[in-house]
Amino acid sequence: MGTRAREILGIDPAQLIEELNKAFADEWLAYYQYWVGARVVTGPMRGAVEAELNQHAADELRHAEILARRIIQLGGEPLLSPDQWSSATNCGYESPTDPDVSVILEQNVKGERCAIDTYSRLLKLVEAKDPVTYGMVLSILQDEIEHEDDLESLLRDLETARKK
Ligand code: FE
Ligand code: FE
Ligand code: MG
Numbered sequence: 131m132g133t134r135a136r137e138i139l140g141i142d143p144a145q146l147i148e149e150l151n152k153a154f155a156d157e158w159l160a161y162y163q164y165w166v167g168a169r170v171v172t173g174p175m176r177g178a179v180e181a182e183l184n185q186h187a188a189d190e191l192r193h194a195e196i197l198a199r200r201i202i203q204l205g206g207e208p209l210l211s212p213d214q215w216s217s218a219t220n221c222g223y224e225s226p227t228d229p230d231v232s233v234i235l236e237q238n239v240k241g242e243r244c245a246i247d248t249y250s251r252l253l254k255l256v257e258a259k260d261p262v263t264y265g266m267v268l269s270i271l272q273d274e275i276e277h278e279d280d281l282e283s284l285l286r287d288l289e290t291a292r293k294k
Contacts, residue, residue, distance in 0.1 A: 131205055140259030147206030149252060150197050150263075153270075154208055155218035156248065157194035160241055161187050163223055167238065173231035174291055179284055183238070186277050193270050200266055220248045235285050242278040249274060 136143075168183035198208040209218060216223065221244035224237040249271040256263045 131203055141256060143204045143206070146256070146260065146263065147201055147204050149255065150201050150204075151206070151209050152218050152220050153248060153252065154194055154197040154201065155215040156221045156245065157190050157197060158212070158215055159219055159223040160221070160245065161190035161194060163226070163241060164190060164238065167226045167234045170226055170229045171231055171234050172229045175284070175288060176231060178287075179231050179235065182280055182284060183234075186238070186280070189273050189277065193273065196266055196270065200263060221245060232285065232288060235281050235288070239278060239281045239285070242274055242281060245274040246271065246278060 131139075131143075139146075164183045164187035168180045168187065171179055171183065173179075201208045209215065221241055224240070226234050226237065228234075249267050252267045253264065253271065256267065
C-alpha cells in the first residue's frame with residue numbers, strides 16, 4: 131500500500147487484515163461446500179439446484195479473490211494453507227453427508243445467513259475508516275443477500291412441488 135493510502139486509513143491494518151483473512155477462509159469453505167454439494171445433490175429439481183449451487187460456488191471464489199487482493203494491498207498475506215481455514219473461519223463448514231436437495235439447501239442457507247452477519251459486522255467496522263474496503267465488503271454483502279434469497283426461493287419451490 132502506498133504512503134498516502136496508509137495515511138488515510140482510519141483503522142489498524144493488522145486488525146483489518148485479520149478480519150479479512152477470516153472472511154477469506156469463509157469464502158473458500160463456502161466455495162467448496164457449494165462446489166461439492168452441486169456434485170452430490172439428489173432429489174427433485176436437481177438440475178435447477180445444481181445450476182444455482184454452481185453459480186454460487188463461482189461467486190464465493192470471486193469473493194475470495196477480492197479479499198486476497200485487498201489483504202495484499204494492505205501489506206498482509208492471505209492464508210497460505212487450507213489447514214488454516216477451519217481455525218480462521220467465522221461460518222464453518224457443513225459436509226453434505228446427506229445428499230438430499232432440501233438438506234443441502236438448508237445447510238447453504240445457514241452459511242449465507244452467517245455470511246450476511248459477518249459482512250454486516252465488517253461494514254460497521256470499516257465505516258468512515260476505510261472507504262475502499264467498505265465498498266468491497268458492500269458489494270460482497272449484496273451478493274450474499276442475493277444468495278440467501280435464491281436458496282430460500284428454491285426451498286419454497288420444492289415445498290410447492292411436494293404438495294402437488
Ligand atoms: Fe461469499
Ligand atoms: Fe454466498
Ligand atoms: Mg444465485
